Amino acid sequence: MAGFNWFQRSFDKSNSADADAKQAEAKAPEPSQAPTPATPQLSSEDYLKWAKAAYQNIQKQQAETKTDDSAAEAAPVEAVEETVAAVTETEAEAVEESVAGESAVETEIAEPAETSAAEPDSAISESLETVESTVEASVVEPAAEAEVPTVEPAAVEPAAEPEPVAPRPFWAQAEEERLQRLAQLEATAIAEPEPEPAPMAAVAAPPAPVLPDIDLDEAFLWSAEVLAAQGRRPDDISAEEITWLNKLRQGLNKTRLGLVNQLKAIVGQGPLNDDAVTEIEALLLQADVGVAATDKVIEALQARMRQEVLPPDQAIAYLKSILRDMLNAPLANSHNLAFTPEKGSFNIWLMTGVNGAGKTTTIGKLAHIAKKSGYNTLIAAADTFRAAAVEQVKTWGARSDVEVIANPGQNTDPAAVVYDAIAASQSRNIELLLVDTAGRLQNKKNLMDELAKIRRIVDKKAPDAHVEALLVLDATLGQNGLRQAEVFAEAANLSGVVLTKLDGTAKGGVALAVVEQLGLPIRFIGAGEGIEDLRPFSSYEFVEALVSG
Numbered sequence: 001m002a003g004f005n006w007f008q009r010s011f012d013k014s015n016s017a018d019a020d021a022k023q024a025e026a027k028a029p030e031p032s033q034a035p036t037p038a039t040p041q042l043s044s045e046d047y048l049k050w051a052k053a054a055y056q057n058i059q060k061q062q063a064e065t066k067t068d069d070s071a072a073e074a075a076p077v078e079a080v081e082e083t084v085a086a087v088t089e090t091e092a093e094a095v096e097e098s099v100a101g102e103s104a105v106e107t108e109i110a111e112p113a114e115t116s117a118a119e120p121d122s123a124i125s126e127s128l129e130t131v132e133s134t135v136e137a138s139v140v141e142p143a144a145e146a147e148v149p150t151v152e153p154a155a156v157e158p159a160a161e162p163e164p165v166a167p168r169p170f171w172a173q174a175e176e177e178r179l180q181r182l183a184q185l186e187a188t189a190i191a192e193p194e195p196e197p198a199p200m201a202a203v204a205a206p207p208a209p210v211l212p213d214i215d216l217d218e219a220f221l222w223s224a225e226v227l228a229a230q231g232r233r234p235d236d237i238s239a240e241e242i243t244w245l246n247k248l249r250q251g252l253n254k255t256r257l258g259l260v261n262q263l264k265a266i267v268g269q270g271p272l273n274d275d276a277v278t279e280i281e282a283l284l285l286q287a288d289v290g291v292a293a294t295d296k297v298i299e300a301l302q303a304r305m306r307q308e309v310l311p312p313d314q315a316i317a318y319l320k321s322i323l324r325d326m327l328n329a330p331l332a333n334s335h336n337l338a339f340t341p342e343k344g345s346f347n348i349w350l351m352t353g354v355n356g357a358g359k360t361t362t363i364g365k366l367a368h369i370a371k372k373s374g375y376n377t378l379i380a381a382a383d384t385f386r387a388a389a390v391e392q393v394k395t396w397g398a399r400s401d402v403e404v405i406a407n408p409g410q411n412t413d414p415a416a417v418v419y420d421a422i423a424a425s426q427s428r429n430i431e432l433l434l435v436d437t438a439g440r441l442q443n444k445k446n447l448m449d450e451l452a453k454i455r456r457i458v459d460k461k462a463p464d465a466h467v468e469a470l471l472v473l474d475a476t477l478g479q480n481g482l483r484q485a486e487v488f489a490e491a492a493n494l495s496g497v498v499l500t501k502l503d504g505t506a507k508g509g510v511a512l513a514v515v516e517q518l519g520l521p522i523r524f525i526g527a528g529e530g531i532e533d534l535r536p537f538s539s540y541e542f543v544e545a546l547v548s549g
């Protein structure tokens with residue numbers, strides 16, 4: 001079963017209005033659930049019904065996935081069983097042929113000497129009758145005359161000697177040997193298929209990814225409410241989305257616990273006034289939102305306060321809308337709203353950043369997302385400076401099942417690696433090339449010039465490619481990451497930011513500072529060390545996870 005397409009997820013939300021109307025008409029049993037996400041406000045009861053419907057749909061999806069996996073595992077087992085049966089039948093046929101050949105030889109040997117003992121043995125008499133019937137068509141009478149004299153001397157000799165029962169023990173001995181050989185052949189035929197279960201286990205070895213255990217608990221209800229508020233349908237929800245929203249919320253716990261609790265305490269005292277706005281300003285600065293972004297938030301709150309007095313719930317909702325507008329501001333200009341590789345064309349994504357920001361890990365996680373979303377992906381290991389960087393990229397490529405183009409030498413020219421990777425991508429119809437570059441400080445001019453050289457090679461070698469340069473920022477650095485982003489933006493013509501390590505800091509507000517001061521949109525966020533812990537950025541989900549209690 002194919003994984004959830006995270007790149008296509010943004011398109012589903014932006015173009016879901018017509019699809020919602022069509023599917024609402026097609027699905028008569030759910031007339032109340034289909035249009036409800038499009039309504040501006042839902043009651044708590046509506047959210048609960050929506051969450052239950054989504055939970056049932058996820059359970060159904062997981063049951064179908066398990067059924068498909070079990071069928072896929074059973075198919076190789078049946079094939080192996082058929083192979084074993086075929087081998088057994090072939091060996092059995094060989095045994096029967098050998099037995100038939102032995103019986104024919106024994107019949108020929110026993111013909112001259114067994115005529116005297118033909119009466120007690122019915123099997124031999126049947127063989128003699130078969131021989132006589134075949135000869136009867138040509139010479140019947142001469143054969144009969146010839147057989148009479150041969151029978152008389154043969155019958156007299158064994159009858160005269162009581163002890164030489166040699167012909168019978170010889171036949172009995174031959175029969176015993178035949179049975180022994182048959183037993184050996186049967187034992188061999190049974191013994192050979194026994195090692196076959198080993199390939200059976202090998203075929204079933206790569207199971208499908210373990211499905212996350214989803215419980216209808218408070219975390220699920222919160223995630224369902226966030227998705228429903230975006231206009232999503234219950235039958236369009238994936239377990240991966242629920243799991244990711246829970247991880248994002250847990251990752252922002254440190255920031256939220258220091259911000260939301262005090263924020264609610266301030267607005268819970270009553271309508272917002274100047275003193276409350278001052279306290280909110282201090283909270284935003286502590287969350288590393290930055291001076292410029294904080295001033296913008298405070299100005300918006302004060303402007304609204306001049307118009308009307310805001311109750312606590314409306315104040316929180318208005319604060320959320322301000323934060324979302326700030327995060328979406330760069331997308332209103334020249335940047336694309338949906339950051340996704342163009343299917344069927346060549347896309348190149350350059351990953352830049354300082355040492356330790358998580359570029360190589362981000363490369364592996366992006367490759368995993370692209371592979372699951374159906375893109376032909378390749379990785380260029382252009383970090384030839386750091387020790388073991390190439391091996392680390394190869395490890396992530398193996399985990400993502402994506403090939404890595406690397407130079408076996410050390411301290412080689414990274415631009416040459418990128419050149420080879422572009423040539424390989426063009427020959428293999430690759431849709432997304434992820435380029436891992438060496439970590440460099442923003443004050444190292446020679447390294448920054450090297451980054452600019454890589455960009456020139458890309459523009460020259462692949463002039464028709466869709467090139468994006470992403471800056472990987474460590475969220476734990478807070479405001480210090482802004483200066484890095486400014487210098488990297490000049491050298492690499494950045495088109496977005498990947499914010500990592502959000503789960504290890506109380507400075508999650510740095511996302512607002514990056515967007516406000518640099519004018520760069522956030523494209524991806526990471527909230528964990530696992531391969532599934534990096535996802536496309538959603539301003540709505542980020543603000544809900546940041547501000548909601």
